[in-house]
Amino acid sequence: MSDRTSKGEEAGQAKRIWPLWEVFIRARNGLSHKHAGSVHAADARMALEAARDTYTRRMEGVSLWVVPSKEIVASDPGEAAALFEPAADKIYRHPTFYSIPGNVKNI
Amino acid sequence: MRDPALFDYACRLGDDSLILGQRLSEWCGHAPMLEIDLSLANIGLDLIGQATHLLALAGEAEGLGRDADALAFRRDVLDFRNCLLVEQPNGDFARTVARQFIFSNFQELQFRELARSSNAALAAVAAKAVKEVAYHARFANEWMVRLGDGTEESHARAEAALEWLWRYADELFAVDAATEALIAAGVAIDVRPLRIEWAMRVARTLHEATLKVPEPRRPVHGGRVGHHSEHLGHLLAGMQFLERAYPGAKW
Numbered sequence: 236m237s238d239r240t241s242k243g244e245e246a247g248q249a250k251r252i253w254p255l256w257e258v259f260i261r262a263r264n265g266l267s268h269k270h271a272g273s274v275h276a277a278d279a280r281m282a283l284e285a286a287r288d289t290y291t292r293r294m295e296g297v298s299l300w301v302v303p304s305k306e307i308v309a310s311d312p313g314e315a316a317a318l319f320e321p322a323a324d325k326i327y328r329h330p331t332f333y334s335i336p337g338n339v340k341n342i
Numbered sequence: 343m344r345d346p347a348l349f350d351y352a353c354r355l356g357d358d359s360l361i362l363g364q365r366l367s368e369w370c371g372h373a374p375m376l377e378i379d380l381s382l383a384n385i386g387l388d389l390i391g392q393a394t395h396l397l398a399l400a401g402e403a404e405g406l407g408r409d410a411d412a413l414a415f416r417r418d419v420l421d422f423r424n425c426l427l428v429e430q431p432n433g434d435f436a437r438t439v440a441r442q443f444i445f446s447n448f449q450e451l452q453f454r455e456l457a458r459s460s461n462a463a464l465a466a467v468a469a470k471a472v473k474e475v476a477y478h479a480r481f482a483n484e485w486m487v488r489l490g491d492g493t494e495e496s497h498a499r500a501e502a503a504l505e506w507l508w509r510y511a512d513e514l515f516a517v518d519a520a521t522e523a524l525i526a527a528g529v530a531i532d533v534r535p536l537r538i539e540w541a542m543r544v545a546r547t548l549h550e551a552t553l554k555v556p557e558p559r560r561p562v563h564g565g566r567v568g569h570h571s572e573h574l575g576h577l578l579a580g581m582q583f584l585e586r587a588y589p590g591a592k593w
């Protein structure tokens with residue numbers, strides 16, 4: 236196969252790749268949506284269907300969100316020390332100094 | 343209790359699901375995208391699940407001790423009662439979608455009505471299956487729109503697929519003498535009146551897909567009495583090989 240052909244195929248492939256969507260699932264009412272993974276889909280409705288088929292086959296959820304991955308704004312790993320390490324020695328921020336009644340769920 | 347009419351009817355319902363489920367399983371590992379691969383496999387598994395229940399019912403009605411596996415894996419091609427549409431080869435993705443589009447929109451209406459059958463077991467299977475099939479129809483409708491209203495090539499392929507498959511739609515709405523008595527008893531449903539609603543649903547989606555509803559053409563029938571296209575034998579050869587070569591094999 237010549238270089239020209241394979242490059243043409245590559246360009247065709249790249250054009251055919253669908254955008255990526257992040258999938259969030261609410262496991263049951265009362266809980267918040269949690270990130271589950273991502274799917275490729277051409278548009279929002281198809282992303283919901285792909286998410287349904289990919290991530291809720293085993294009764295994982297009662298509600299789905301899909302968000303275009305390019306809309307996610309991420310923190311810079313280079314700033315992790317400044318952002319997160321100051322919390323390391325402040326254990327008094329954890330609500331661990333009182334007991335939770337046994338019948339309180341989801342904490 | 344032996345009930346040959348119910349046996350025949352349950353085989354027709356179950357074979358539709360079984361054969362289409364087997365066809366869809368052929369896409370496993372070959373679909374255009376991983377997400378579609380999963381969707382088609384899910385739909386196929388739903389259908390095979392329905393077939394398991396329906397063929398089990400058929401076996402009970404027959405009263406000869408055959409279970410769902412015996413009916414699925416040890417019947418010969420002339421004894422299958424599925425419609426011709428579901429045994430048609432997958433073709434390209436557009437043809438697979440068009441086949442699902444024609445069939446799932448029919449099957450959803452069929453199970454919706456069958457959920458009111460006087461036969462409690464049939465009604466229960468239909469009530470469970472109608473939710474699954476509503477999703478199959480939605481999947482197929484969405485894809486018809488995206489193929490029809492997509493690129494020039496996807497439009498042309500979707501159009502060609504509908505043209506090819508349209509001749510098999512008529513059989514879905516056919517009722518013969520074997521079913522008339524069951525309809526009168528409230529066990530089977532009369533599919534003929536469902537055609538209007540089906541045609542409206544199909545036309546609505548095709549309009550959105552910028553596709554034309556194909557012109558009526560000479561329909562092809564025969565599946566309900568075992569007169570199949572050559573494709574079914576090949577499908578069964580693959581599906582039944584293991585059970586035929588190693589009867590009763592387990593793993």
